[in-house]
Amino acid sequence: MRADSGKVTQIFREMADLLAIKGENPFRVRAYEKAADVLEHLSGDLQDLHNEGKLEKIPGLGKGMCEKISTLLNTGRLPAYEELKKEIPAGVRELLLIPEVGPKTAKLLYEEAKVKSIEDLEKCVKSHKLQHLPGMGTKTEENILRGIRFYRTSRARILLGKALPLVEEVIGELKEKASSWIERISPAGSLRRGRETIGDIDILVSSSSSHPLMEAFTSLSCVREVLAKGETKSSILTHQGLQMDLRVVSPDSFGAALQYFTGSKAHNISLRERAIRRGLKINEYGVFTQDGEEIGGRDEEEVYACLDLPFIPPELREDRGEVDAAREGRLPQLIREEEIKGDLHLHTRASDGSASIEELMEKAQEKRYQYLAITEHSVSLKVGGGLSEEALLAEVKEIRQMNSHFEDFRVLTGTEVDIKKDGTLDYSDEVLRELDIVVAALHTGFKQDREIITTKVIKAMQNPFVRVLAHPTGRLLGERDPYAIDLDKVLEVAKEKDIWLEINAQPERLDLTDIWIREAKRRGVKMVIATDAHNIKGLDLISFGVITARRGWLESADVINTLSLKDLLKVLFKKRS
């Protein structure tokens, strides 16, 4: 049977939930969750790692977990898991998806009221059959019903690209309503870490008086419902069903609180364990000695410094080795948006965009870029207004004429050429030869199997004119899964043929993902951060690509479009000569 780390991950997560419902040792539960996290973010092949005996070296996977993984890989089954499933029906685990219902409540509901599904739960609450249970009052009933509604309407995470504008709006409104009470204000949580999707939004404020802020927050125009309101924390539900929390702390604690609420949870646990080993304690108010003396907390830098660590950028705080790297002075100098010198994947109204070349150029110069590449779709992509060979060559001629008018800026000619089903390209080599940059992309056959897709993409990468592989997995967050492609092989060929992999900055793509970006870097594969913009504002999406690249530990040297125009032209034409 073929290795499938996805299946192992899912089984470990389910086991963690089932053990928690059984009331097992919480640390044992955590061990399963931790193991699932580790496996989920593995870039190598699980079967290979297992064969090479490298699994036990991965922090979080001990002897017990490795044995279970081995059993699963060899037999496709896991007796311990099957036992657990027999004990607790699947519907009981489903109850955990409802806010307010945790493992203890699920156990109580199942054992005392025979609740085996969310539907059961809803019926029981509505007919007040649970009121005899300990801890179940009218309020709890209301909360559970609200939780069920929330689960059904809005449990999907929203895109970073949607959450960021929303949080900016909210911060603006808070400043309008209560500016004199705000000392410092910042988003925290997964939004600040730049995760591709956001579950809920955290905002942190430092202030000497929390009351007026809580008033302002719970009366924002976006509030549908106030879920909680206290001295230090309030929670609201917005009209679009998104939960937003506001935390208020004193100015002396802002750094500690920002560190704490930015997470991730796993990163914080790692930091706190380090603190304990040094006889210190970290909480959201500061760093404290055993005698309770505060030794830091006003700024995040201070918190890390108390642990003898340099500042760790939020994008790295996922407990994927960043604390060790910080300790050993191996943190990367993460790429910054100002280092981007141009955009290498753009569409104009000649294909399916809405801007002209001149308009894109104007915007690019506003952004202090030195170049951009016009990369329309190719013949076969009818829905994308693909250009015929003649139309493409006419555009090339037009661009060359434009370029003759300026010295320190350049519009590069290019194409986003379709990879056809046999792995050949949608334009002849004679046409591709005329272009400055050829970006190859897959737009059809997403349902084909791994072997077929991988083979055609790799064949396309052998074409001597191809420089970039666009959106390498084709995923659309919340809409379409990545197609089955063996990225491991793609990276191998990319390294060998010096093909650059795109980090597509469209918020619903963000493709490559952070995990694979880091793996590509590890193997010495270069990348391009590009917006795939179809209109003028689209060029601003570059920031989402940069955040994702930072999450993949990239430095400017890993990214081709940090090169100056002169250096870019050198590498572009080196391959052909």
Next chain:
DNA sequence: GCCGTTTTCGGCCCGACTGTTTTCAGTCG
């Protein structure tokens, strides 16, 4: 179940908010 800058045993992050338990358990992040 994992793990070791006092440890191969005995710990394992920490606090706010809520509801209903008159002193705290459950959930969440």
